[in-house]
Amino acid sequence: MNAGPDVERRISTWLADEVPARAPDRILPATFDRTRHTRQRRFGAAWRTITMNRPWQLAATAVVSVAIIGLGAAWLGGSGGTGGPSTTPSPAPTAAPSRTPLPTPTPQASLPPYPSSGAVEPGTYALHQPGVPTVTLTVPAGWGGGGAGGPVKNDGTTRTVGLSTWIVGNIYANPCKWGDGLLKPPVGPSVDDLASALARQPLRNGTTPTAVTLRGYSGKYLELTTPVGLDFATCSKVPGAPENSPSYFVTWVGPALVDDYMGFAGPGSRDRVWILDLDGVRFVLVATEFRDATAQDLAELQSIIDSVRIEPTPPSSSASPSAGP
Amino acid sequence: MDRELVERARSGDHDAFEVLAASIVDHLYGVARLVLRDADRAEDAAQEALVRCWRDLPSLREADRFDAWIGRILMHAINDEFRRGSRVRATITILAREPSTPDAEAATADRELLERAFARLSIEHRSVVVLRLHLGLSIEETASTLGIPVGTAKSRLHYATEALRRTLEADAIPRSREVSA
Numbered sequence: 001m002n003a004g005p006d007v008e009r010r011i012s013t014w015l016a017d018e019v020p021a022r023a024p025d026r027i028l029p030a031t032f033d034r035t036r037h038t039r040q041r042r043f044g045a046a047w048r049t050i051t052m053n054r055p056w057q058l059a060a061t062a063v064v065s066v067a068i069i070g071l072g073a074a075w076l077g078g079s080g081g082t083g084g085p086s087t088t089p090s091p092a093p094t095a096a097p098s099r100t101p102l103p104t105p106t107p108q109a110s111l112p113p114y115p116s117s118g119a120v121e122p123g124t125y126a127l128h129q130p131g132v133p134t135v136t137l138t139v140p141a142g143w144g145g146g147g148a149g150g151p152v153k154n155d156g157t158t159r160t161v162g163l164s165t166w167i168v169g170n171i172y173a174n175p176c177k178w179g180d181g182l183l184k185p186p187v188g189p190s191v192d193d194l195a196s197a198l199a200r201q202p203l204r205n206g207t208t209p210t211a212v213t214l215r216g217y218s219g220k221y222l223e224l225t226t227p228v229g230l231d232f233a234t235c236s237k238v239p240g241a242p243e244n245s246p247s248y249f250v251t252w253v254g255p256a257l258v259d260d261y262m263g264f265a266g267p268g269s270r271d272r273v274w275i276l277d278l279d280g281v282r283f284v285l286v287a288t289e290f291r292d293a294t295a296q297d298l299a300e301l302q303s304i305i306d307s308v309r310i311e312p313t314p315p316s317s318s319a320s321p322s323a324g325p
Numbered sequence: 326m327d328r329e330l331v332e333r334a335r336s337g338d339h340d341a342f343e344v345l346a347a348s349i350v351d352h353l354y355g356v357a358r359l360v361l362r363d364a365d366r367a368e369d370a371a372q373e374a375l376v377r378c379w380r381d382l383p384s385l386r387e388a389d390r391f392d393a394w395i396g397r398i399l400m401h402a403i404n405d406e407f408r409r410g411s412r413v414r415a416t417i418t419i420l421a422r423e424p425s426t427p428d429a430e431a432a433t434a435d436r437e438l439l440e441r442a443f444a445r446l447s448i449e450h451r452s453v454v455v456l457r458l459h460l461g462l463s464i465e466e467t468a469s470t471l472g473i474p475v476g477t478a479k480s481r482l483h484y485a486t487e488a489l490r491r492t493l494e495a496d497a498i499p500r501s502r503e504v505s506a
Contacts, residue, residue, distance in 0.1 A: 007486055007489060007490040007493065008458055008486055010435070010439075010493070011439065011443075011454065011458050011486065011489055012458040012459060014435070014436055014439045015359055015454075015455065015458060015459040016459065017436070018358075018359060018436075018440075019355040019356075019358065019359055019459065020351075020354065020355055020358055021351070021355075022351050022354075023350045023351045023353070023354030023355070023368070023371060024354070024364075024368055026368075027350055027354065027368055027371055027372050027375075028343075028346060028347060028350055028375075030372055031346060031350075031372050031375040031376060032339075032343060032346075034372075034376050035339065035342065035375070035376055035379040035380075036339060038376060038379060038380055039380075040337055040379065040380055040381075040382060040383050116336075116337035116338065116339070117333065117336035117337040117338050118336065118338075145336075145337060238381055238384050246384065246386070248384075
């Protein structure tokens with residue numbers, strides 16, 4: 001038997017004979033059963049385009065912060081209405097939360113689903129995310145679908161603004177070094193547990209959680225920012241991704257502790273976070289503003305927030321946050 | 326690969342992903358089957374690779390690099406599947422035993438030898454062999470797909486082909502004796 005220089009050819013021939021021509025038919029249906037319920041990991045990546053020097057970064061952050069505080073306060077002042085101007089955040093509740101009737105809720109069944117991609121026509125939609133209560137909202141012109149969350153504008157730039165809905169399973173011990181693992185022990189199941197944990201999460205500069213009522217649902221509100229000076233290139237990459245893939249800054253993970261990541265951030269970006277108790281389901285609404293978002297962008301985001309109606313249907317699975325690892 | 330399809334799937338279009346997945350599943354399963362030598366585990370690895378593909382597509386910056394990207398994801402899924410440990414499975418192997426000519430008989434023996442020798446290689450060595458000698462990737466592409474240095478890929482390929490060569494050579498001697506007897 002000649003096993004000389006042609007050994008590679010013989011191996012190659014053998015492999016070609018061995019490889020099956022077709023995959024079993026059941027792989028694709030089984031795959032799609034999973035992917036239809038799996039949110040894409042979508043991370044804001046605008047930090048890669050940052051070109052401003054440090055003083056300008058700080059200035060821009062300050063400007064955006066002022067705008068956000070004003071807008072956030074305006075919305076927080078409402079407790080079920082459309083969020084009229086106010087400078088007084090909701091005080092901490094002193095009695096059992098009362099449910100404010102929804103202002104003529106629109107049946108979600110009659111609304112088109114919010115598209116997961118592409119440009120979106122102005123109008124009212126039902127935003128569905130796997131395992132997350134549905135919200136209805138109205139978007140103006142110029143917004144699009146951001147597969148992972150919901151409405152997004154200027155995606156992939158330092159002007160990105162967006163709104164997303166979540167059920168949080170646990171948060172990362174360090175959102176930059178998220179590859180090192182989740183918080184241990186994991187975040188407890190209550191609204192307060194999550195709010196407190198986020199307020200303490202390193203690198204997020206969380207504000208003190210304050211009591212809030214939104215659309216009749218009580219909960220906690222806080223703001224998270226990402227550091228302007230952080231070198232995001234030092235953060236963890238997606239496991240298994242090519243070496244030249246980007247690094248990410250990831251805050252939390254969904255209830256299954258896989259497949260659903262909140263990593264939408266850039267230097268100086270800010271997340272306004274509402275953590276609400278929807279009849280036992282801990283629901284999280286996040287309004288994200290990257291630091292170069294314009295006043296117009298922020299006003300449009302606020303108009304979407306003001307239009308939000310929450311459908312408190314519990315998730316079909318993983319209704320309560322996991323206490324997993 | 327259809328760039329537009331990749332971009333649509335990357336932006337969250339599940340219908341586009343389904344078309345994309347259908348176009349690559351045979352390839353993913355085939356590679357997994359060769360490396361893992363187990364149909365059920367190859368099926369699991371291919372499915373896992375597709376799920377990861379959907380989940381992580383937004384991290385793919387250049388749609389043109391999809392093929393290399395999915396290759397890397399597949400090899401990780403194969404490794405993970407392998408490291409999940411052996412499972413109890415009932416495997417029935419039906420061997421074709423109809424060698425009608427000496428050449429056919431030799432070819433069958435060759436296949437059985439390679440099968441056994443290949444199965445004795447580590448998962449890392451099998452991966453290099455499949456990428457380099459079955460898919461025809463360059464040694465640099467092989468290294469990139471596996472996330473290892475080029476030198477390591479060369480070394481693994483050399484070790485694996487030498488091991489297979491030695492197996493074939495060792496068998497050549499008794500078979501020659503059988504022929505001459």
